[in-house]
Amino acid sequence: MTGFWWLIPVVVVGALLAAALVWQPIRRSLREKELERLRRDFHRQREHLEAHFYKRAAASGKPRGLAWTDCEFDDEVVYARDKRSGEISAFVGVTIQFEAVTGGGMEEVEFVTAPRDATAVFRVDHGKWLTDGRAVMNLNPTETLRHFQRDLELVSHEPARS
Numbered sequence: 044m045t046g047f048w049w050l051i052p053v054v055v056v057g058a059l060l061a062a063a064l065v066w067q068p069i070r071r072s073l074r075e076k077e078l079e080r081l082r083r084d085f086h087r088q089r090e091h092l093e094a095h096f097y098k099r100a101a102a103s104g105k106p107r108g109l110a111w112t113d114c115e116f117d118d119e120v121v122y123a124r125d126k127r128s129g130e131i132s133a134f135v136g137v138t139i140q141f142e143a144v145t146g147g148g149m150e151e152v153e154f155v156t157a158p159r160d161a162t163a164v165f166r167v168d169h170g171k172w173l174t175d176g177r178a179v180m181n182l183n184p185t186e187t188l189r190h191f192q193r194d195l196e197l198v199s200h201e202p203a204r205s
Contacts, residue, residue, distance in 0.1 A: 078122070078131065078198055078199060081122075081131055081167055081172070082122065082199065082201075084171075084172060085120070085133055085165070085172055088172055092165055092172055092173075092174055093114075093116050093135075093163075095173075095174055095176075096114075096163050096165070096174045096176055097111070097114045097176075098176070099174060099175060099176025100114070100163075100176035100177075100178055101176075102176070103176050106141070106180075107148075108143060108144055108148045109141035109142065109143060109144060109155065110141060110142050110143075110144050111139060111140075111141060112140045112141060112142050112156075113139070113140040114137050114138070114139050114140075114163075115137065115138045116135055116136070116137050116163065117135060117136035117137065117138075117203055118201075118203040119135070119136055119184060119200075119201065119202055119203040120133050120134070120135055120184070120200075120201045121133070121134040121135075121184035121185060121187075121188055121197065121199075121200050121201075122134075122197075122198045122199040122200070122201075123188055123191075123195040123196060123197055123198060124195065124196050124198045125194060125195060126193075126194055126195065126196055127194070130166060130167060130168075131166070131167045131198065132164060132165065132166045132167070132195070133164075133165040133166075133172070134162045134163070134164060134165075134179075134184035134187050134188065135162065135163045135165070135184065136160065136161075136162055136163075136183045136184050137160070137161050137162065137163045137178065138158045138159070138160055138161075139158065139159050139160075139161055139178065140156060140157075140158050140159070141155055141156065141159070142155065142156060143155045159180065159181070160181060160182075160183060161178040161179060161180045161181065161182070162178065162179040162182055162183060162184050162186075162187040163177075163178055164177040164178070164179065164187075185200075
């Protein structure tokens with residue numbers, strides 16, 4: 044019996060390797076199912092999320108000296124995962140219009156009322172979609188993902204419906 048003591052670590056290591064090989068496809072499948080649930084939830088809640096985005100963004104005071112007057116949302120949605128935290132985000136293209144706030148220093152700027160493209164940011168927190176009203180100005184969703192590629196990875200892209 045003393046000659047087989049070395050067999051125990053070999054069996055343990057083999058069992059761990061087998062478990063790791065089996066776990067990867069299971070983990071991938073669970074992630075895909077969770078993403079599909081999150082995408083369904085986003086579409087079900089989209090109108091409410093967009094309204095909440097506008098309310099939060101308009102109340103943020105950004106950009107300084109401007110007030111939000113309108114925000115139109117595109118159909119396209121880009122889903123991304125934070126490489127460190129695993130948090131899922133949705134990026135939606137928006138066209139925003141502003142007006143100058145009296146005394147805000149922007150009254151004389153000629154192009155204040157010109158429509159501006161941006162990306163509305165939505166994120167998942169504890170399984171639920173929410174927004175802080177954050178807009179990435181002057182970038183569409185694909186450009187936003189490219190700009191933050193060190194931190195984010197594409198997980199799904201739903202092009203605009205024709």
